Amino acid sequence: IVILCATCVVTCPDKEAHTEALMDVLTDVMEEEMGDEMTENALKFTISSMAIGLGKMIVKNNMEVDNYFLISVGKVGSDENERIISVGIMNHVFTISKEELLKKMKEEE
Helix, strand or coil: CHHHHHHHHHCCCCHHHHHHHHHHHHHHHHHHHHCCHHHHCHHHHHHHHHHHHHHHHHHHHHCEEEECCCCEEEEECCCCCCEEEEEEECCEEEECCHHHHHHHHHHHC
């Protein structure tokens, strides 16, 4: 048990790992929503790349990561509306699904 706990402490993901994992999901969602049209037109591709970069900046600035030594938890929102969006353990970050992210994005609109 001590070795397992020590491994978890050493390999606990940081904020950057949570941001990257969430951006992978966000990028997949954006690519699915924009469809194949994005790759056909260079301007649309450039705009989508800028949107992904902007999304990463927004996620990085709005996401809080609490480190509990064994695990880390990524959250967004204010105190009364705080939502857990990722959990990290042993160098791996588990995020919300693409479907859940898309649903939350549509709710925010």
